[in-house]
Amino acid sequence: MTEIERIGQLRQALHQHNYNYYVLNAPEISDFEFDALMHELQELEKRHPECRDENSPTMRVGSDISQDFVQVAHKYPMLSLANTYSESEVADFYNRVRKALNEDFELCCELKYDGTSISLTYRDGKFVQAVTRGDGVKGDDVTNNVKTIQSIPLVLHGNDYPKEFEIRGEILMPWDVFEALNREREEQEEPLFANPRNAASGTLKLQNSATVASRKLDAYLYYLLGDHLPHDGHYENLKEAEKWGFKVSHVARKCRNLQEVYDFISYWDTERKNLPVATDGIVLKVNSMRQQRLLGYTAKTPRWAIAYKFQAERALTRLHSVSFQVGRTGAVTPVANLEPVQLSGTVVKRASLHNADIIKKLDLHIGDMVYVEKGGEIIPKITGVDKSSRLASNKEVEFATTCPECGATLVRYEGEAASYCPNESHCPPQIKGKIEHFISRKAMNIDNVGPETVDLFYQLGLIHDAADLYQLTVDDIKGLDRMGEKSAENIINGIQRSKQVPYERVVFALGIRFVGETVAKTVAKAFPSIDELAQASLDALLHTDEIGAKIAESIMRYFADEKNRQLVERLKKAGLQMKAAPKSENEYTEKLKGQTIVISGVFAKHSREEYKEIIEKNGGKNAGSISSKTSFILAGSNMGPSKLEKARKLGVRIMDEDDFLKLLE
Ligand code: AMP
Numbered sequence: 001m002t003e004i005e006r007i008g009q010l011r012q013a014l015h016q017h018n019y020n021y022y023v024l025n026a027p028e029i030s031d032f033e034f035d036a037l038m039h040e041l042q043e044l045e046k047r048h049p050e051c052r053d054e055n056s057p058t059m060r061v062g063s064d065i066s067q068d069f070v071q072v073a074h075k076y077p078m079l080s081l082a083n084t085y086s087e088s089e090v091a092d093f094y095n096r097v098r099k100a101l102n103e104d105f106e107l108c109c110e111l112k113y114d115g116t117s118i119s120l121t122y123r124d125g126k127f128v129q130a131v132t133r134g135d136g137v138k139g140d141d142v143t144n145n146v147k148t149i150q151s152i153p154l155v156l157h158g159n160d161y162p163k164e165f166e167i168r169g170e171i172l173m174p175w176d177v178f179e180a181l182n183r184e185r186e187e188q189e190e191p192l193f194a195n196p197r198n199a200a201s202g203t204l205k206l207q208n209s210a211t212v213a214s215r216k217l218d219a220y221l222y223y224l225l226g227d228h229l230p231h232d233g234h235y236e237n238l239k240e241a242e243k244w245g246f247k248v249s250h251v252a253r254k255c256r257n258l259q260e261v262y263d264f265i266s267y268w269d270t271e272r273k274n275l276p277v278a279t280d281g282i283v284l285k286v287n288s289m290r291q292q293r294l295l296g297y298t299a300k301t302p303r304w305a306i307a308y309k310f311q312a313e314r315a316l317t318r319l320h321s322v323s324f325q326v327g328r329t330g331a332v333t334p335v336a337n338l339e340p341v342q343l344s345g346t347v348v349k350r351a352s353l354h355n356a357d358i359i360k361k362l363d364l365h366i367g368d369m370v371y372v373e374k375g376g377e378i379i380p381k382i383t384g385v386d387k388s389s390r391l392a393s394n395k396e397v398e399f400a401t402t403c404p405e406c407g408a409t410l411v412r413y414e415g416e417a418a419s420y421c422p423n424e425s426h427c428p429p430q431i432k433g434k435i436e437h438f439i440s441r442k443a444m445n446i447d448n449v450g451p452e453t454v455d456l457f458y459q460l461g462l463i464h465d466a467a468d469l470y471q472l473t474v475d476d477i478k479g480l481d482r483m484g485e486k487s488a489e490n491i492i493n494g495i496q497r498s499k500q501v502p503y504e505r506v507v508f509a510l511g512i513r514f515v516g517e518t519v520a521k522t523v524a525k526a527f528p529s530i531d532e533l534a535q536a537s538l539d540a541l542l543h544t545d546e547i548g549a550k551i552a553e554s555i556m557r558y559f560a561d562e563k564n565r566q567l568v569e570r571l572k573k574a575g576l577q578m579k580a581a582p583k584s585e586n587e588y589t590e591k592l593k594g595q596t597i598v599i600s601g602v603f604a605k606h607s608r609e610e611y612k613e614i615i616e617k618n619g620g621k622n623a624g625s626i627s628s629k630t631s632f633i634l635a636g637s638n639m640g641p642s643k644l645e646k647a648r649k650l651g652v653r654i655m656d657e658d659d660f661l662k663l664l665e
């Protein structure tokens with residue numbers, strides 16, 4: 001087989017494995033084997049640029065290049081659906097259709113997935129374009145982002161699909177992905193997504209498709225459009241689409257009368273809570289495409305379909321008090337303390353109030369009876385007040401004017417809804433929060449030190465900021481809170497080890513407002529040392545890709561503060577990486593000459609790509625799979641079980657990243 005033939009074979013195999021995993025949920029090979037095939041394909045494609053294919057499985061990883069979206073006109077407009085909220089309105093719809101058609105008809109009942117809609121075009125069995133709904137007439141071309149969604153086929157199965165067609169569906173962020181993303185954002189004090197729908201549409205509009213790829217979106221397809229569809233039945237067409245490789249919901253049912261529709265609704269009203277993705281109703285569609293054409297459209301919606309929306313669950317309870325929480329950045333969040341009440345299967349005691357404007361708008365008084373909803377939100381929110389039951393003695397909720405933790409007068413920045421405690425250096429939750437952020441996994445990754453330990457050290461006056469950590473000794477901490485010598489050593493070693501953490505993560509660890517993980521990388525690339533960053537002008541910052549005024553000003557503000565400059569100086573003295581690692585050829589050695597190294601798992605200090613580069617620059621060879629020729633395996637966490645097994649069988653040495661980096665020192 002030639003290399004070119006092998007490329008074709010690998011692409012086909014990887015498309016199939018992808019489908020098995022993401023659409024059928026039935027993988028046939030291990031992740032490790034999948035990675036090895038993908039790696040082989042990447043290498044071959046690098047050697048054969050003439051074989052470039054926009055739909056190769058390697059295109060799914062996305063790219064760091066930011067893109068602006070081009071607007072594209074829809075061939076068929078993307079309309080919305082008329083909404084109903086009661087069975088009697090469903091009956092009205094049913095009777096309207098019967099009257100207009102004056103013949104028998106079937107309805108296809110489907111779940112209404114609550115994400116963001118998308119229209120995909122396929123030509124000759126290949127994915128060519130993805131466009132958002134936009135204003136219904138034209139939308140954004142988000143093709144590159146959609147390619148990263150693994151359950152969307154890039155190449156179709158079989159050969160009996162129409163030469164050209166569109167397929168529409170909903171892009172979704174599954175609940176577990178959504179919750180993990182919000183947990184991470186909460187840790188970084190970035191604004192949370194209110195629900196999976198916002199998270200999905202926000203993600204789809206990101207300019208960096210590599211970030212989109214990391215967000216693990218999914219998609220259900222629910223409508224085929226085109227001139228040569230296989231069947232007159234919409235439901236039957238979807239079944240065909242499933243054979244071509246699309247992920248189509250299995251819950252769709254054809255109903256012949258209203259009772260069957262009601263049964264479908266009442267079953268899914270409760271059962272939907274067990275689904276991995278958000279739904280907000282049922283969609284009813286006249287099944288025959290011929291009948292759909294007969295019924296036609298109003299200006300905004302088809303006459304042949306309707307949405308039945310589920311009731312958001314709501315409860316009425318009493319507002320006892322409002323407390324104010326202070327986070328790492330000093331942001332003050334109001335929280336409503338409620339009379340405990342049952343809602344969507346859980347007891348709700350607290351609800352988020354977000355900011356002062358929202359409290360004003362609700363016109364909240366202490367002691368009020370308030371409506372609480374959970375809907376798609378993770379944290380319940382107050383959606384209204386029952387003013388008829390308000391007592392004259394109920395006092396209006398006033399937003400705190402001073403910090404509940406340190407007493408400082410709160411400030412509100414121009415154009416921002418949040419209030420802040422400005423007392424960064426003496427407000428305990430801010431001090432502790434900053435240290436906790438500094439040591440967190442994605443920052444300095446100091447293991448063995450959790451929030452309780454930070455709290456303990458802080459209470460005892462051992463640390464006041466991140467730089468103090470590097471002054472700690474085993475003697476300082478052993479014996480505290482029953483801490484043994486061994487644990488104390490582990491902590492100190494962990495702290496010392498963090499001095500190797502690369503510069504870009506140090507930038508992130510500083511906890512500059514609005515400088516999250518990704519921004520920190522961008523900033524570190526543009527300003528490869530902390531001194532350059534500290535001295536950067538506003539103009540220079542603004543000229544950096546993806547850095548807007550908000551971020552630039554925040555960086556300026558951070559370094560304008562004498563206390564922050566001192567902290568950075570002390571961290572520098574402690575020996576942290578305050579410069580980007582040198583990349584030039586002669587910095588590297590021949591230490592890995594003749595060695596074949598396999599990379600596996602997830603790493604803390606460098607990305608897999610970086611390790612690949614390090615291996616190659618030091619004279620070693622990076623291989624995709626383990627064999628008797630493998631010199632050793634560079635293993636991070638989560639190394640696949642099959643890889644472990646194979647390594648053990650062949651007696652290949654497994655090395656962790658610390659040992660590997662030491663080897664190169
Ligand atoms: P709305 O946005 O409330 O007007 O509802 C219309 C939207 O529902 C469509 O644009 C789709 O994004 C979405 N939708 C979700 N599931 C379905 C489905 N099974 N069939 C049609 N539309 C759906």
Ligand code: ZN
Nearest residue numbers: 403406421427
């Ligand atoms: Zn404070």
